[in-house]
Amino acid sequence: MKMNKRIEGEQEFFMRITNPNAFRKNLLETSKMTLTIIKQTQKIKQLRELKQELMSRISREVKELKLLMEKADDLMPAYNKAELKKYFPEQATPKEQPAARTDFKPKSHAPVSEMDKLSKAIDDIQRKLQSL
Amino acid sequence: MIGESNPVFVKIDKYKDILNIVEVINKKVVGVKQLLAELEELKNNEEDEIKSWEKSIDEITQRLDSMQEELNQG
Numbered sequence: 001m002k003m004n005k006r007i008e009g010e011q012e013f014f015m016r017i018t019n020p021n022a023f024r025k026n027l028l029e030t031s032k033m034t035l036t037i038i039k040q041t042q043k044i045k046q047l048r049e050l051k052q053e054l055m056s057r058i059s060r061e062v063k064e065l066k067l068l069m070e071k072a073d074d075l076m077p078a079y080n081k082a083e084l085k086k087y088f089p090e091q092a093t094p095k096e097q098p099a100a101r102t103d104f105k106p107k108s109h110a111p112v113s114e115m116d117k118l119s120k121a122i123d124d125i126q127r128k129l130q131s132l
Numbered sequence: 133m134i135g136e137s138n139p140v141f142v143k144i145d146k147y148k149d150i151l152n153i154v155e156v157i158n159k160k161v162v163g164v165k166q167l168l169a170e171l172e173e174l175k176n177n178e179e180d181e182i183k184s185w186e187k188s189i190d191e192i193t194q195r196l197d198s199m200q201e202e203l204n205q206g
Binding site: 015017018019022026027029030034036037041043044047048054057061062064068069071075076077 | 149154156174175191192199
């Protein structure tokens with residue numbers, strides 16, 4: 001028995017579409033736009049990949065900058081207060097002793113993330129700046 | 133602000149090294165600025181694409197509405 005065979009006694013009804021051309025046109029335009037959106041999605045994907053690549057490059061460059069700055073800092077002469085007093089007795093005024101650290105935290109064995117490392121490096125630089 | 137500190141004396145060779153490094157740092161900073169400008173441009177392109185995406189979706193909605201209307205008229 002065929003599946004599409006009309007059931008006995010069933011009547012067929014038809015709906016009138018007044019402007020079939022406009023309907024078809026709308027349907028085709030909608031299909032076209034759907035494809036355009038898929039194309040746009042691909043383009044956005046490509047742009048995001050480019051952005052990711054660019055961000056990696058910026059990150060690499062900034063890391064190199066950090067290394068260069070550390071190198072420049074290493075080349076600057078290190079001196080201690082006793083030495084300074086020897087060469088500049090009138091200028092080596094005693095500075096306030098740094099307050100005892102209260103922010104001591106016991107070492108944890110949890111894995112250190114990149115963000116934690118960066119935060120620590122920023123804190124170190126901040127301490128150096130404050131000591132200047 | 134960093135106050136004035138006691139002067140230090142740097143050996144000429146080290147001084148030159150520091151100068152060279154500062155020059156390289158300057159060039160790198162300019163390069164990073166360019167990369168950031170490129171990133172900004174890509175970001176703007178992406179935003180434009182998303183806006184045009186929204187526009188297309190709106191147009192599809194309008195067309196579907198008119199198709200729906202056409203079907204309901206029958």
